[in-house]
Amino acid sequence: MSKSKVLVAKTLYRTLLRTAKLFSKDTPNGPILSSFLYRSGTDDYMDYKEEAQVKQSKSEDIDEYISILQARNLSHSYQDIIQQRKKSSQEWSNTSTNIGNEEDKAEFLYKGLVKQVVGEKQHMHFPHRILQEEDDIMQRLKHVIQSEFRSDENNESLSQYFDEKIRVKAAFLAIKELQKKLAWAESMGMQLNTGCSCSQAEDQQVQLLTLKNVIRLPTDDPSVYLQPGVFLIAHPLLTGCFQRSVICLLQHTEGRSHEDIDQEAEFKDEEGDGDDTIGGTYGLVINSPIRTGVPTHTSEQKRDRTLREIIRNDCLPEGIKTAFGNNPVRNGGPVNMSVQMMRKTTSEGEQKLELGGSLLQSGSNQIQEMETSAALNDDCAIYHGGDIIKAAQSVIDNEIEKDAYSFIVGASCWEQGQLQSEVEKGFWIPCVADPKIAFSGECNVEGTNGIISVSEGSLWVSMMSSIGREEGILAQLTEHIDFDENGFPCDDV
Numbered sequence: 001m002s003k004s005k006v007l008v009a010k011t012l013y014r015t016l017l018r019t020a021k022l023f024s025k026d027t028p029n030g031p032i033l034s035s036f037l038y039r040s041g042t043d044d045y046m047d048y049k050e051e052a053q054v055k056q057s058k059s060e061d062i063d064e065y066i067s068i069l070q071a072r073n074l075s076h077s078y079q080d081i082i083q084q085r086k087k088s089s090q091e092w093s094n095t096s097t098n099i100g101n102e103e104d105k106a107e108f109l110y111k112g113l114v115k116q117v118v119g120e121k122q123h124m125h126f127p128h129r130i131l132q133e134e135d136d137i138m139q140r141l142k143h144v145i146q147s148e149f150r151s152d153e154n155n156e157s158l159s160q161y162f163d164e165k166i167r168v169k170a171a172f173l174a175i176k177e178l179q180k181k182l183a184w185a186e187s188m189g190m191q192l193n194t195g196c197s198c199s200q201a202e203d204q205q206v207q208l209l210t211l212k213n214v215i216r217l218p219t220d221d222p223s224v225y226l227q228p229g230v231f232l233i234a235h236p237l238l239t240g241c242f243q244r245s246v247i248c249l250l251q252h253t254e255g256r257s258h259e260d261i262d263q264e265a266e267f268k269d270e271e272g273d274g275d276d277t278i279g280g281t282y283g284l285v286i287n288s289p290i291r292t293g294v295p296t297h298t299s300e301q302k303r304d305r306t307l308r309e310i311i312r313n314d315c316l317p318e319g320i321k322t323a324f325g326n327n328p329v330r331n332g333g334p335v336n337m338s339v340q341m342m343r344k345t346t347s348e349g350e351q352k353l354e355l356g357g358s359l360l361q362s363g364s365n366q367i368q369e370m371e372t373s374a375a376l377n378d379d380c381a382i383y384h385g386g387d388i389i390k391a392a393q394s395v396i397d398n399e400i401e402k403d404a405y406s407f408i409v410g411a412s413c414w415e416q417g418q419l420q421s422e423v424e425k426g427f428w429i430p431c432v433a434d435p436k437i438a439f440s441g442e443c444n445v446e447g448t449n450g451i452i453s454v455s456e457g458s459l460w461v462s463m464m465s466s467i468g469r470e471e472g473i474l475a476q477l478t479e480h481i482d483f484d485e486n487g488f489p490c491d492d493v
Helices: 004-020 030-034 048-061 069-074 078-094 101-120 127-132 137-149 164-187 200-203 259-268 320-326 346-354 388-396 417-426 436-440 457-467 469-478
Strands: 229-235 246-253 280-283 291-295 300-305 330-331 337-343 381-384 405-417 428-432 444-448 450-455
Touching: 004 137, 004 164, 030 127, 048 101, 078 246, 078 280, 078 300, 101 137, 101 164, 127 469, 137 259, 164 450, 200 320, 229 457, 246 436, 246 457, 280 346, 320 388, 337 388, 337 436, 346 381, 346 428, 346 450, 381 436, 436 444, 444 457, 457 469
Parallel strands: 330 405
Antiparallel strands: 229 246, 229 428, 246 280, 280 405, 291 300, 337 381, 337 405, 444 450
C-alpha cells in the first residue's frame, strides 16, 4: 500500500474512533445518541454476508452454470446461452439494488456494518438497555471499526468481498452519518463534551414529568408482558400509525399463526382434526384523540371529534346518540373499526348496573414485588367492553354521568409471536402503570408549579420519563419532530 493510502486509512480510522467515543455509555448522553445508530430504512431481513457471497459466486461461476430449462431450449446454441447469461449478469450487477456501481457497493457495505453494530435481533435500542448490556453498542461500534481496518487478520469480515476503494467510500459514509447524528444532537441542545460528567449533563436538562407507579417489565420472558393491563411504549424511531403511541393490552391468546394453520391445512382429514385456534394479542392505543380542524381568521384550532361525528347517523341507535353523542372519541389502532367502550365505576356501581365487560388490571401478575392494581385497591375501577345499550340507558336515567364512559374506534392486533418479535427488536418497552391512564389517555403529574395534567402525545413523554432519565430526555428531543426513515436523525442512504 502506498504512503498516501496508508495516511488516508489512518486518518479515517482515527476519525471514526474519535467520533465513536461520543456514543460511549460513560459519555454524557452517549446512550441516548446510541439509540439513533439504527437506521429505520435498513433491510433488516437481509443477510449481508450471504448476499455478498452469492453475488460474488454468480459473477465467478457464470461460464460454468446453465439451467436445465436453458439447456432444453433448442432455439439457441450453447454459445448464445453463455452470451445471454453474461449479459444478464452484467445487467444485474449494474442495477442500483444489487450492488452495481461504487456508490451502491459502499452503501451495501455500510448497511451491513450497521447491522453488525445494532445486532441481529434487536434493531432499535432504548438507553436503559444500552446501559445494562455488557456488550454495549459502543463496544460493538468500536469493535466493528477496528475489525474493518484489520480485515486482513479477520477472514470473517464483510469487507473481504469489496476492494479497498469501496471500503474507503463506506468509511467516509459512516463518518458522515455519525457526524450527522452529532450535529442533530447539538442542534437540540444536547451536551456532547466528553470532559463533562453525566451528573453535570443531567443538570442541564429540562425537568422531566414522570408518573408514579410505572414499572418497566423484563423482556426475556414473553409470558411476563403478554398479559392484559400491560402498557407498551413506542420507540422514538417507530413511525407510522404507532408513532409516539402508548398501547394498553386487553387480551392475549396462545395458539398458532394463520401461516402455520395454512401450511398444515392440507394434512388434515375431512373431519378437520387438529386445533385451529388463532393465537394473538389485542390492545388499544390510548393517547391518540381523533381531532378536526376549525379554521379561524388567525389560526386553525383543533377539537376532539365526537361519537356522533364518527359513526353514521343511521348506524347510531337513538339511545346511544342521546347519551354519548357528544363524547370525544380516540383512535385505538388501524384494525377493527368498531366502537370500544371503557368506563370507570365503583364496585357498588358495577353491581348495580351489571354492564358486563372485563376489569382492567395492572398487568403482569408474575412480578410479585409490584403493588397490586389501583383498579383492585381503589374505589374506582376501570372496565373494558360491556353492554353499551344498558350503559346509555344508565346515563339517560341519571344513574351515572356520561363522563364516566370513554370511547375508542379501532384497535391494535398482533398475530401469534408477532408482538414478541417486535419487543425483541426493541420497538416497544412493556410496563405496568395505573389502569386509569387507559380510560382517558390522560394523567396528573406533580411538577414544580403544582399538579400538571398530561395528555395526548405528552403522555408518551411522561411514560418514557418514568422508565428512566435517558428515556425521558430522548422522548423530549423527539416529541415534536416528524422525521421519516430518510430524515434526521436517521441515516439518509
